Amino acid sequence: MTRGDIVTEALRGWRAWQVLDGRDGPVLASWWVNALWPARRPLESRCVMHGPHPRVHHACGIHAFSTREQALEYLDRSEGERPLLFVRRPEHALGLVVGRVSGWGRAVTHTRGWRSQFAYPHDLCVLRGGRALARALADRYAVDASFSSPNVRMPVPPPRSP
Amino acid sequence: MADIGRPEREIDVRPVEVPVPRELPLEPAEPEPHRPEPVEEPTPA
Numbered sequence: 001m002t003r004g005d006i007v008t009e010a011l012r013g014w015r016a017w018q019v020l021d022g023r024d025g026p027v028l029a030s031w032w033v034n035a036l037w038p039a040r041r042p043l044e045s046r047c048v049m050h051g052p053h054p055r056v057h058h059a060c061g062i063h064a065f066s067t068r069e070q071a072l073e074y075l076d077r078s079e080g081e082r083p084l085l086f087v088r089r090p091e092h093a094l095g096l097v098v099g100r101v102s103g104w105g106r107a108v109t110h111t112r113g114w115r116s117q118f119a120y121p122h123d124l125c126v127l128r129g130g131r132a133l134a135r136a137l138a139d140r141y142a143v144d145a146s147f148s149s150p151n152v153r154m155p156v157p158p159p160r161s162p
Numbered sequence: 163m164a165d166i167g168r169p170e171r172e173i174d175v176r177p178v179e180v181p182v183p184r185e186l187p188l189e190p191a192e193p194e195p196h197r198p199e200p201v202e203e204p205t206p207a
């Protein structure tokens with residue numbers, strides 16, 4: 001493990017988001033942790049133990065995968081699991097999005113992606129939600145956003161207990 | 163949580179330009195100042 005390398009280009013990776021109905025319009029939200037992605041300003045990592053800088057031997061930082069396929073696999077896998085940290089219920093999402101994300105600041109590279117201190121979406125592809133949602137996200141985040149419909153299913157809410 | 167594999171190395175990423183769009187939505191264009199219709203000068207008889 002080497003430490004301290006300086007890179008002058010932002011990292012580029014892939015993520016999946018759900019889209020929630022925010023006060024000022026649709027907002028990107030992380031899948032597992034309670035993080036809403038602000039528009040026109042970077043999201044900064046905040047770890048209760050380590051602050052904004054991701055540490056090698058912890059899971060803190062903003063995560064991104066190396067490939068689109070890995071991000072889609074993650075979406076599909078998340079469907080069958082109950083989020084532990086996420087307080088907003090996935091069944092209330094306006095849509096699902098996959099896209100590229102830029103990362104910078106202090107970062108840790110991984111074999112299948114990276115974790116960074118700062119991140120901002122680079123471009124978005126709405127999988128569920130429609131073209132109007134893609135347009136609204138493009139306007140709000142000022143990034144390219146398209147609509148496509150691959151075979152990704154929305155999470156099914158768990159049955160209510162009596 | 164996202165399975166991004168084993169950690170490899172810690173780096174410091176300092177992009178020359180921060181990849182966050184700064185431009186705001188276009189404001190409605192200001193109306194053009196009113197210009198009076200050209201009036202034909204009466205031709206001298």
